Amino acid sequence: MSALDLKDVRKVYGDGDQKVVALDNVSLSVADNEMLFIMGPSGSGKTTLLTVAGGLLQATSGSVVVGGTDISGFDGRELAAFRRDRIGFVFQAVNLVPFLTARENLLLVRQFGGGKIDTDARDRADSLLTDLGLADRAGNLPSQLSGGQQQRVAIGRALMNEPPLVLVDEPTSSLDSELGQQVMELLTKEIKSRGLAAVVVTHDDRILDFADRIVQIVDGKLTSDSSDNSSASPSGR
Amino acid sequence: MRRQAGRFVLLTGAIALLVLLLGFFQTVSSALTSGITGGLLNNQADLLVYSDKARLNPAASVLAPDAASRVSDVDGVERAAGVGRGQFADQSADGDVTVIGLDDLAFGGPAKVATGRRATKPGEALASSPDLSSSDVSYAVGDTLTLEGVDLVVVGTSDGAAFDVGPTMYVSFEDLQTMKSNDAGVQVPALFSWVAVELADGVDSDTVVAQIDDLGVPASSDTTTAAPASASLASTGFEAVDRSAAADALPGVDQITQSFNILYLLLFIVVTIVTGVFFLILTVQKRDSLVLMRALGASRADVIKPILIEVVLVVLVGSVLGTAVAAGLLEIAKDSFGTLDPITAALSVVLILLLGIVSSFASVRRVLQVDPVEAARRRGAS
Amino acid sequence: MSIALKELWRQPQRFLPVWVALTLLVVLLVILAGFLDGLSRSQTGPYRAYDGDVFVLSDDANLQVQRSRVSADALTDQGLDDVADVGFLDAAFTVAAVEGTATGNTSSDNSDDGTNLQDVALYGYSMSSSVLPHAPDAGEVVVDKQLTRQIDVEVGDRLVLGPSAEPMTVAAIVDDLSAGAPTLWVNGDEWRRLVGTINPALLPPSGQHLALIAQPGADIKASTVVEQVDQIDGLEAADVADMIGALSVVQQQNATFTAIIGVTFVVSLLVVALFFALITLEQTRLYAVFKALGATTRELLTGISVQAVVLTLIALAVGMAISAVLVAALPPTLPVRVLPTRLLEVAVGLLVTSVIGGLLTARRLLRIDPASSIG
Numbered sequence: 001m002s003a004l005d006l007k008d009v010r011k012v013y014g015d016g017d018q019k020v021v022a023l024d025n026v027s028l029s030v031a032d033n034e035m036l037f038i039m040g041p042s043g044s045g046k047t048t049l050l051t052v053a054g055g056l057l058q059a060t061s062g063s064v065v066v067g068g069t070d071i072s073g074f075d076g077r078e079l080a081a082f083r084r085d086r087i088g089f090v091f092q093a094v095n096l097v098p099f100l101t102a103r104e105n106l107l108l109v110r111q112f113g114g115g116k117i118d119t120d121a122r123d124r125a126d127s128l129l130t131d132l133g134l135a136d137r138a139g140n141l142p143s144q145l146s147g148g149q150q151q152r153v154a155i156g157r158a159l160m161n162e163p164p165l166v167l168v169d170e171p172t173s174s175l176d177s178e179l180g181q182q183v184m185e186l187l188t189k190e191i192k193s194r195g196l197a198a199v200v201v202t203h204d205d206r207i208l209d210f211a212d213r214i215v216q217i218v219d220g221k222l223t224s225d226s227s228d229n230s231s232a233s234p235s236g237r
Numbered sequence: 238m239r240r241q242a243g244r245f246v247l248l249t250g251a252i253a254l255l256v257l258l259l260g261f262f263q264t265v266s267s268a269l270t271s272g273i274t275g276g277l278l279n280n281q282a283d284l285l286v287y288s289d290k291a292r293l294n295p296a297a298s299v300l301a302p303d304a305a306s307r308v309s310d311v312d313g314v315e316r317a318a319g320v321g322r323g324q325f326a327d328q329s330a331d332g333d334v335t336v337i338g339l340d341d342l343a344f345g346g347p348a349k350v351a352t353g354r355r356a357t358k359p360g361e362a363l364a365s366s367p368d369l370s371s372s373d374v375s376y377a378v379g380d381t382l383t384l385e386g387v388d389l390v391v392v393g394t395s396d397g398a399a400f401d402v403g404p405t406m407y408v409s410f411e412d413l414q415t416m417k418s419n420d421a422g423v424q425v426p427a428l429f430s431w432v433a434v435e436l437a438d439g440v441d442s443d444t445v446v447a448q449i450d451d452l453g454v455p456a457s458s459d460t461t462t463a464a465p466a467s468a469s470l471a472s473t474g475f476e477a478v479d480r481s482a483a484a485d486a487l488p489g490v491d492q493i494t495q496s497f498n499i500l501y502l503l504l505f506i507v508v509t510i511v512t513g514v515f516f517l518i519l520t521v522q523k524r525d526s527l528v529l530m531r532a533l534g535a536s537r538a539d540v541i542k543p544i545l546i547e548v549v550l551v552v553l554v555g556s557v558l559g560t561a562v563a564a565g566l567l568e569i570a571k572d573s574f575g576t577l578d579p580i581t582a583a584l585s586v587v588l589i590l591l592l593g594i595v596s597s598f599a600s601v602r603r604v605l606q607v608d609p610v611e612a613a614r615r616r617g618a619s
Numbered sequence: 620m621s622i623a624l625k626e627l628w629r630q631p632q633r634f635l636p637v638w639v640a641l642t643l644l645v646v647l648l649v650i651l652a653g654f655l656d657g658l659s660r661s662q663t664g665p666y667r668a669y670d671g672d673v674f675v676l677s678d679d680a681n682l683q684v685q686r687s688r689v690s691a692d693a694l695t696d697q698g699l700d701d702v703a704d705v706g707f708l709d710a711a712f713t714v715a716a717v718e719g720t721a722t723g724n725t726s727s728d729n730s731d732d733g734t735n736l737q738d739v740a741l742y743g744y745s746m747s748s749s750v751l752p753h754a755p756d757a758g759e760v761v762v763d764k765q766l767t768r769q770i771d772v773e774v775g776d777r778l779v780l781g782p783s784a785e786p787m788t789v790a791a792i793v794d795d796l797s798a799g800a801p802t803l804w805v806n807g808d809e810w811r812r813l814v815g816t817i818n819p820a821l822l823p824p825s826g827q828h829l830a831l832i833a834q835p836g837a838d839i840k841a842s843t844v845v846e847q848v849d850q851i852d853g854l855e856a857a858d859v860a861d862m863i864g865a866l867s868v869v870q871q872q873n874a875t876f877t878a879i880i881g882v883t884f885v886v887s888l889l890v891v892a893l894f895f896a897l898i899t900l901e902q903t904r905l906y907a908v909f910k911a912l913g914a915t916t917r918e919l920l921t922g923i924s925v926q927a928v929v930l931t932l933i934a935l936a937v938g939m940a941i942s943a944v945l946v947a948a949l950p951p952t953l954p955v956r957v958l959p960t961r962l963l964e965v966a967v968g969l970l971v972t973s974v975i976g977g978l979l980t981a982r983r984l985l986r987i988d989p990a991s992s993i994g
């Protein structure tokens with residue numbers, strides 16, 4: 001069973017004259033344990049692909065199956081629960097909650113949908129923060145953290161609910177080269193060690209080494225499956 | 238742009254409500270006070286003369302029948318006439334009527350007649366126009382009523398002429414006496430409650446007041462036909478006051494006006510501060526985009542002008558709306574609440590405007606102090 | 620939701636303006652309500668003195684005691700088994716002062732400084748109640764607390780009453796029973812004697828009173844007695860609430876203040892609604908992130924409601940404290956009466972209002988697209 005299956009997915013924004021076809025019959029499969037990179041120029045539909053795969057937007061047509069569940073017919077409430085339990089997002093703009101500490105930003109996702117913060121949740125948050133090298137930063141507000149540290153907290157938050165699929169949008173766009181490498185290493189380590197699948201959108205070719213497979217997207221169409229790494233198998237990195 | 242419109246509507250609505258609150262309170266409270274004091278404030282008399290034992294309380298003042306002639310002998314008094322008062326039920330209307338009995342039907346009643354004319358003979362009445370609280374009982378020219386067996390026809394109405402927050406009839410003193418006697422079941426002595434005084438032209442009212450107060454108790458007062466008890470009772474000195482002092486001295490008026498003044502002040506403080514808070518919220522909320530504007534090279538004036546325009550526009554539109562709604566509401570309920578005073582309304586609007594501007598500037602100042610470079614660095618979810 | 624509360628604690632400056640506005644509105648509401656109850660209580664003391672009893676007036680009096688005349692034996696021999704006791708009430712306005720402090724009652728120039736002479740309402744009565752003691756003896760008078768606020772008077776002091784300065788000894792001081800003025804209470808014979816010296820025209824014919832007061836027997840409702848008395852020709856009965864309702868001044872004041880309090884609540888609603896609408900606009904991005912992470916619109920609304928409730932609770936606490944200080948600073952003669960039940964009404968009313976104000980953001984929250992958190 002694959003972590004993500006997109007079949008003939010179209011996403012059209014607006015209608016009439018304003019119509020923009022952001023995804024044009026995209027079919028794509030991401031295996032469990034696979035780290036897929038999507039490359040493409042600005043405006044090619046990368047972010048749209050993530051929002052459709054993550055249940056933030058419904059596709060105009062086609063089917064979106066995540067971990068065996070077809071989410072195409074879900075309503076808003078079902079999608080919210082789906083996102084909480086099955087998807088980990090790492091946003092391009094980090095999007096930490098400014099008035100919550102690093103630890104609370106992780107625990108945040110446990111509280112939605114009537115969830116409780118129990119000992120298990122706290123232990124998980126602490127061990128994630130430790131793994132991410134933020135143990136001594138747990139009580140700091142985002143404004144007291146550096147850009148790299150904020151990005152690491154965002155990764156921790158994405159992993160908090162043990163989602164089978166992690167979606168990452170331009171993780172290095174606001175970091176310098178060295179920091180970007182560090183963050184990617186951490187991200188890959190966390191994802192691989194947990195056996196998760198991930199889709200990473202980027203146009204930063206310095207981090208392509210981390211990919212199991214790379215697909216190109218242009219004008220909403222997947223052009224090539226230019227995988228230079230071994231497909232659908234743990235790279236052991 | 239839609240966002241802006243929604244915000245503008247909300248803010249204007251809030252200002253309109255605040256202005257409405259102020260206008261409504263001001264009108265209603267002055268109507269309530271005038272329901273108590275109107276009859277005295279809008280009287281023909283320049284001075285009212287009470288018994289000096291009554292503490293200026295018409296209900297406690299009792300004057301002998303010769304009081305009017307004694308007062309009219311004082312230098313500077315043009316005219317003086319005895320006035321009595323009582324309160325009776327209008328059985329057909331199921332309400333109370335205050336009755337003012339005028340010994341001289343041409344003098345001692347309201348200064349102005351709104352419709353019809355004054356009563357000129359017994360059986361006729363000049364009624365106060367509908368006022369606060371009289372919504373359930375009101376009288377118009379041509380209406381007839383019977384009070385304690387006395388048939389009356391309303392021949393005129395007068396605005397703001399009420400006593401005791403209820404309909405008031407100005408009738409002949411004879412009619413009042415008949416009502417009182419019928420009510421009591423025995424012939425009651427003919428005693429006045431006060432004497433209405435008109436001053437001669439150019440006379441100093443303080444001098445006349447002093448002279449009337451100095452009249453003292455008449456040497457012998459048993460020249461009247463009144464019963465012995467009331468004769469001794471009516472043998473009092475006088476206390477004269479002008480109309481407005483008489484109105485202020487009515488029992489309860491002090492308390493009510495003082496209460497309303499305190500409430501109005503409080504209301505005003507709250508309204509202006511709440512307005513200020515609104516604009517503060519708004520400007521603080523726009524801070525980031527203002528800082529950005531500064532970063533992009535906007536001058537101080539460029540930043541301040543749109544805010545100023547917004548404040549003025551919101552306050553003006555809100556005030557006009559609030560005043561219009563208040564005036565409309567009060568027009569509908571005119572019979573019970575009176576109408577809006579334009580001067581007070583205008584004054585409130587100006588003060589709200591000033592406070593709006595001041596509080597907006599307070600927050601813009603903070604924006605102007607922010608280093609423009611900061612704008613570029615801001616990120617995160619907020 | 621503790622996230623909402625954390626936001627409140629950690630970013631209090633964001634919520635300061637709405638909190639200030641709410642606190643001020645609480646003060647306004649409490650003071651308005653205080654005047655509403657104070658003004659109405661200051662006119663209705665004699666009725667409240669007979670709480671639970673039934674007032675019996677002549678049926679042509681429109682429930683106005685001053686105009687009613689009832690024969691003293693109107694209720695005897697009427698077979699009213701449900702009535703345990705019958706008393707009477709007579710009333711007149713006059714003036715009073717502590718003996719020796721009144722400006723000479725025959726002196727000719729007392730125009731300004733009659734400061735110790737007070738307008739009072741003089742009541743004659745026969746039946747004790749939970750407030751009133753047994754009717755005092757001849758030469759004695761029971762006074763209410765309102766008089767002690769206006770002049771310095773204690774039990775045992777001598778007062779002079781009316782234009783002929785009739786001397787009376789203060790036998791007891793009872794709770795505030797104001798009827799537009801402080802009230803003095805004497806027995807029926809004393810009342811007739813005193814009113815004879817004040818204004819004999821006010822005296823009802825002998826054997827008559829202004830009103831009778833019927834005390835319902837144990838376990839009998841006032842309304843039962845009212846119904847029975849209404850059957851009797853020439854009489855009209857009413858319980859205390861109806862007697863108070865029949866006073867036009869009280870009715871008007873109530874209508875006025877209720878209207879103003881109503882508008883104040885609407886303003887509060889707008890303040891809260893506007894504030895949270897702005898907060899929502901400002902935080903659209905944050906709420907989109909919450910939604911992307913799995914929060915539902917309902918959870919976000921709950922968070923805003925919690926913030927509204929907590930803000931209102933703090934505003935209520937502080938506003939009521941400020942009101943207490945303000946009320947204490949007002950001159951004691953002003954008719955302000957802050958009743959606990961009324962405070963509760965204000966509190967509940969404002970909480971409901973602000974929750975509604977917060978919930979008005981529902982449409983905006985619903986429209987926030989979780990997809991806008993990304994890209």
Ligand SMILES: Nc1ncnc2c1ncn2[C@@H]1O[C@H](COP(=O)(O)OP(=O)(O)O)[C@@H](O)[C@H]1O
Nearest residue numbers: 013020022041042043044045046047048049994
């Ligand atoms: N909400 C939207 N409404 C209309 N058009 C959109 C919207 N979001 C994206 N688009 C358009 O869809 C196309 C793909 O956008 P996007 O997925 O954001 O590309 P990328 O992330 O690769 O830069 C672009 O042409 C963009 O203008």
Ligand SMILES: [Mg+2]
Nearest residue numbers: 046047048994
């Ligand atoms: Mg993008």
